[in-house]
Every structure is written in C-alpha cells, then in structure tokens.
Amino acid sequence: MEFxxxxxxxxxxxxxxKNTPMSIEPMPEINAPDSANLRRATRYYFGGVVExxxxxxxxxxxxxxxxxxxxxxxxxxxxxxxxxxxLLLKMTHGGSHFSANGHVVHQTEIGIGVEFTxxxxxxxxxxxxxxxxxxxxxxxx
Numbered sequence: 001m002e003f004x005x006x007x008x009x010x011x012x013x014x015x016x017x018k019n020t021p022m023s024i025e026p027m028p029e030i031n032a033p034d035s036a037n038l039r040r041a042t043r044y045y046f047g048g049v050v051e052x053x054x055x056x057x058x059x060x061x062x063x064x065x066x067x068x069x070x071x072x073x074x075x076x077x078x079x080x081x082x083x084x085x086x087l088l089l090k091m092t093h094g095g096s097h098f099s100a101n102g103h104v105v106h107q108t109e110i111g112i113g114v115e116f117t118x119x120x121x122x123x124x125x126x127x128x129x130x131x132x133x134x135x136x137x138x139x140x141x
Contacts, residue, residue, distance in 0.1 A: 041069040044134035048093030050075055052114075055086040063111075065091060070131060072102060072115040081112055089114065098126040 046068035052061045052075065063077040073089075081087075085104045091097060100123060106113030119127065 041071045042131075042135070043067045043069045043074075044131060046073070046093065046130075046134065048091050048130075050092075051090040052077075052081075053088040053090075054081060055088060065093075066111065068127075068131065068134070070116075070127065072105070072113065074111055074113050076111040078110075081107065083107060086117075087114060089116075093130060096126055096130060098123040098130070100127070 044067065046065045048065045048068070050063055050065045050073070052063065053059070054061075061075075061077055061079050061081075063075050063079070065073045066076045067074045068091075073091075081104045083104050083106075087102045087104065088099070089102055090099045098119075100116045101118040102114040102116045104112050105115045
C-alpha cells in the first residue's frame with residue numbers, strides 16, 4: 001500500500017481555526033450496521049507514545065498509540081475519558097513528534113478512539129511524513 005502525500009482524503013478540512021491554519025471537519029454520523037468498517041483514511045500500526053491532556057480538567061495521560069491515520073488514532077489505555085472530551089495530543093515516535101487537538105469518539109476496555117480536530121501546517125506535515133514511512137513498511141491496521 002502506498003501513501004500519496006498529495007492525495008486529498010475525506011478528512012482534510014478547510015482553512016480556518018483560531019490559531020491553526022487548518023481544521024478537520026468531523027464525518028457525519030452513519031447509522032448503518034457495518035458503519036464500523038468504513039474508514040476515512042488508512043490506519044497504520046503505530047508504536048508511538050502520546051501525551052494526552054484533557055482540555056477541561058487538565059488531566060494528563062501518557063500511553064501508547066496502537067493505530068494512527070490522517071484523521072485520528074487509537075490510544076491504548078485503561079483510563080476512562082468522556083465521549084466528546086476535548087484533548088491536546090503530543091505524539092512521539094522514532095525521534096519525530098507532532099501535536100494535534102482532538103476529541104474522544106470511541107471508548108473500549110482497552111483504549112480510546114480519538115478524532116483529530118485541528119492540526120497546524122507543520123504538525124500535519126510531520127504526521128504525513130510518519131504515515132508515508134508506515135505505508136512504505138506496509139503496517140496497515
């Protein structure tokens with residue numbers, strides 16, 4: 001599988017946001033029974049570390065990111081967060097790092113699904129580079 005840096009995935013938003021040059025618009029709710037199998041972007045296995053800060057409470061969690069895509073990630077943690085909770089994410093992997101804003105969209109016993117809501121241009125570029133490297137190693141989730 002090949003990652004195309006110039007491809008326009010459906011999660012790419014329009015310019016805007018308070019301090020960031022781009023905003024990622026959420027996908028409309030889908031009520032089909034197989035909606036869990038629909039993907040807006042390819043997910044890759046990822047062993048990076050994330051520092052999650054819940055915006056409202058300031059609570060911080062350090063955990064592993066199990067999968068990563070252009071639109072979000074799955075964080076392996078036994079910590080509970082409210083659906084919709086706004087988060088600041090700082091990810092590190094193999095010497096590279098990037099930050100994003102996001103919110104909790106899914107929770108299981110083993111972790112949380114996070115959708116990215118705002119990523120600045122430089123961090124988005126770093127995320128795309130990371131995904132391109134994962135695509136080269138064919139680590140699709």
